[in-house]
Amino acid sequence: xxxxxxxxxxxxxxxxxxKIKINWQLYVLLAPGLIYFLVFKYYPMYGVQIAxxxxxxxxxxxxxxxxxxxxxxxxxxxxxxxxxxKNTLGINLYALALFPISIIVALSLNELRDGKFKKTAQTxxxxxxxxxxxxxxxxxxxxxxxxxxxxNNFIQFLGxxxxxxxxxxxxxxxxxxxxxxxxxxxxGAIIYLAALAGVDPQLHEAAKVDGxxxxxxxxxxxxxxxxxxxxILLILNMGNMMSIGFEKILLMQNELNLESSQVIQTYVYExxxxxxxxxxxxxxxxxxxxxxxxxLIFFNRLARRTGTSLW
Amino acid sequence: MSIKPAKSDRIFDFFNKLLVWFFIVIISYPLIYIIxxxxxxxxxxxxxxxxxxxxxxxxxxxxxxxxxxxxWLGYRNTIFYTLxxxxxxxxxxxxxxxxxxxxxxxxxxAIMALLVFTMFFDGGLIPTYLLIxxxxxxxxxxAMVIPSAAAMWNIIVTMTFFKVSIPKGLEExxxxxxxxxxxxxxxxxxxxxxxxxxxxxLFYGVGHWNQYFGALIYLQDRELFPLQLFLREILVQQQITxxxxxxSGTAAAISEHAKIADIIKYAVMxxxxxxxxxxxxxxxxxxxxxxMIGSLKE
Numbered sequence: 365x366x367x368x369x370x371x372x373x374x375x376x377x378x379x380x381x382x383k384i385k386i387n388w389q390l391y392v393l394l395a396p397g398l399i400y401f402l403v404f405k406y407y408p409m410y411g412v413q414i415a416x417x418x419x420x421x422x423x424x425x426x427x428x429x430x431x432x433x434x435x436x437x438x439x440x441x442x443x444x445x446x447x448x449x450k451n452t453l454g455i456n457l458y459a460l461a462l463f464p465i466s467i468i469v470a471l472s473l474n475e476l477r478d479g480k481f482k483k484t485a486q487t488x489x490x491x492x493x494x495x496x497x498x499x500x501x502x503x504x505x506x507x508x509x510x511x512x513x514x515x516n517n518f519i520q521f522l523g524x525x526x527x528x529x530x531x532x533x534x535x536x537x538x539x540x541x542x543x544x545x546x547x548x549x550x551x552g553a554i555i556y557l558a559a560l561a562g563v564d565p566q567l568h569e570a571a572k573v574d575g576x577x578x579x580x581x582x583x584x585x586x587x588x589x590x591x592x593x594x595x596i597l598l599i600l601n602m603g604n605m606m607s608i609g610f611e612k613i614l615l616m617q618n619e620l621n622l623e624s625s626q627v628i629q630t631y632v633y634e635x636x637x638x639x640x641x642x643x644x645x646x647x648x649x650x651x652x653x654x655x656x657x658x659x660l661i662f663f664n665r666l667a668r669r670t671g672t673s674l675w
Numbered sequence: 676m677s678i679k680p681a682k683s684d685r686i687f688d689f690f691n692k693l694l695v696w697f698f699i700v701i702i703s704y705p706l707i708y709i710i711x712x713x714x715x716x717x718x719x720x721x722x723x724x725x726x727x728x729x730x731x732x733x734x735x736x737x738x739x740x741x742x743x744x745x746x747w748l749g750y751r752n753t754i755f756y757t758l759x760x761x762x763x764x765x766x767x768x769x770x771x772x773x774x775x776x777x778x779x780x781x782x783x784x785a786i787m788a789l790l791v792f793t794m795f796f797d798g799g800l801i802p803t804y805l806l807i808x809x810x811x812x813x814x815x816x817x818a819m820v821i822p823s824a825a826a827m828w829n830i831i832v833t834m835t836f837f838k839v840s841i842p843k844g845l846e847e848x849x850x851x852x853x854x855x856x857x858x859x860x861x862x863x864x865x866x867x868x869x870x871x872x873x874x875x876x877l878f879y880g881v882g883h884w885n886q887y888f889g890a891l892i893y894l895q896d897r898e899l900f901p902l903q904l905f906l907r908e909i910l911v912q913q914q915i916t917x918x919x920x921x922x923s924g925t926a927a928a929i930s931e932h933a934k935i936a937d938i939i940k941y942a943v944m945x946x947x948x949x950x951x952x953x954x955x956x957x958x959x960x961x962x963x964x965x966x967m968i969g970s971l972k973e
Binding site for chain 2 (some may be wrong): 380381383384387389390391392393394395397398400401403404405406407408409411412414425446463467468475476477481485486487488489490492494495496497498499501502503505506508511512514518520521524539546549550554555557559569577578579593603611614615631632633636637642646649650652653656657660
């Protein structure tokens with residue numbers, strides 16, 4: 365707002381009002397969307413106050429009694445608090461460690477000279493992105509089945525005992541994270557390929573003249589060119605640090621793997637929607653959102669030093 | 676430029692191709708396996724004798740799936756939610772993105788800040804659920820299309836498209852000729868925006884087709900269930916309803932249970948994923964275009 369005002373220094377307010385009046389139709393075009401965001405995104409933020417209240421439907425959000433930080437304290441003191449934190453961070457940090465795979469896929473596809481092969485490779489690697497999470501989890505369960513799954517058939521073929529992957533807590537994170545990677549490594553590469561398409565060919569010509577090898581050119585030209593994209597995506601990932609893949613985790617959960625598959629968001633779902641503890645689970649969810657947002661701001665600050673940041 | 680590529684170059688190409696082939700094999704194997712498994716005798720599939728090509732070909736899985744009323748019901752509901760939902764998405768996204776792309780929109784910065792904030796912070800699951808409940812949308816069609824009526828990321832992509840692809844002069848000329856801004860939007864901008872409309876319809880459409888969580892929390896009535904919820908019962912919870920078994924829950928039926936589950940499992944995956952996987956290669960360029968516009972800097 366400040367900037368718009370300073371652009372027309374002399375008669376600021378008057379001109380702005382006049383411009384709004386002339387352009388009223390733009391606001392008509394804007395209105396449906398704006399109303400949507402206010403109702404479905406901002407009104408729930410108003411509703412988040414029930415985290416500090418004892419919500420009763422008859423009293424409504426506004427009328428329910430305040431209880432301060434009671435729900436938060438109850439959450440922090442609960443025996444499962446550290447398990448949830450450990451699982452949530454564990455899964456996300458594990459996923460973050462695989463972040464470079466899509467970059468490698470993009471750099472590699474970018475070096476292909478055979479256009480047809482390149483296109484086919486892209487079509488195949490992007491395809492899993494379109495499989496729904498329900499079908500995908502169905503695939504994982506089918507493949508890993510201890511008695512009938514292809515993976516265990518192979519393990520037995522090699523002479524080992526079958527592994528009950530889905531009910532073994534120790535396997536949960538690995539299955540979740542690597543299957544995610546399988547589904548998204550190609551799709552995740554598109555954005556880097558777009559950035560790579562913008563690399564000035566003259567840089568490569570000059571490096572060739574200087575005798576640089578392909579690997580050297582990738583390392584010293586291509587990688588630095590996509591660095592801003594990498595940083596932006598890293599920050600965005602950080603901002604989702606505690607919330608990736610919740611819908612998939614929920615589907616992959618079962619009684620037996622719960623000790624490593626229960627994350628904050630699945631717990632919010634369970635406590636809130638299955639057990640009706642609205643205020644308490646809102647508090648847990650709010651805790652998650654605030655941490656998420658804090659991490660985002662922290663890393664965006666950090667990234668500013670490199671000259672690339674979200675804002 | 677006719678110099679033969681250096682030896683190190685050829686070695687690099689070889690290993691690079693090897694790497695790409697590695698990714699191709701890793702990704703296509705499970706897909707091929709599902710297709711083969713869906714038309715193979717479950718005895719071969721379960722024992723691992725079928726590992727690549729179909730063995731003991733049978734179409735019983737597909738027959739059972741196609742005879743199931745619930746699968747058809749789910750399909751019909753999903754198609755309906757996808758069409759209605761995508762229409763609402765476009766009706767909100769396009770005008771909003773257009774207004775935001777115009778430099779003469781006063782207060783644009785504040786509005787954008789308000790909108791972008793929602794990408795990183797939200798009220799969370801429960802307050803949103805309570806809102807939908809208070810609006811009386813629980814167990815209605817509206818719960819499937821209204822809470823997801825617009826996505827900020829898509830609005831930004833569309834806005835960027837309008838900024839870089841619609842010649843400013845065209846809008847100005849239309850408005851000098853006396854066209855209102857709303858008319859300019861519908862008669863000048865929309866006809867020039869076929870690519871972004873396609874991209875957005877695809878992005879939103881795939882989202883509706885594949886989504887299950889909204890249906891899980893907002894719908895109770897089986898008549899309203901989208902395909903994904905029925906699939907969840909079959910594939911994840913591994914419940915085979917009496918209807919798919921085509922017989923009542925007698926003792927004999929229970930022993931039959933596992934066998935039928937195996938027969939339909941892979942067929943049902945194909946039936947659900949096939950429409951997208953078949954059309955996607957033809958629409959690939961639109962999807963990619965969408966991601967690329969999204970990566971453009973303002």
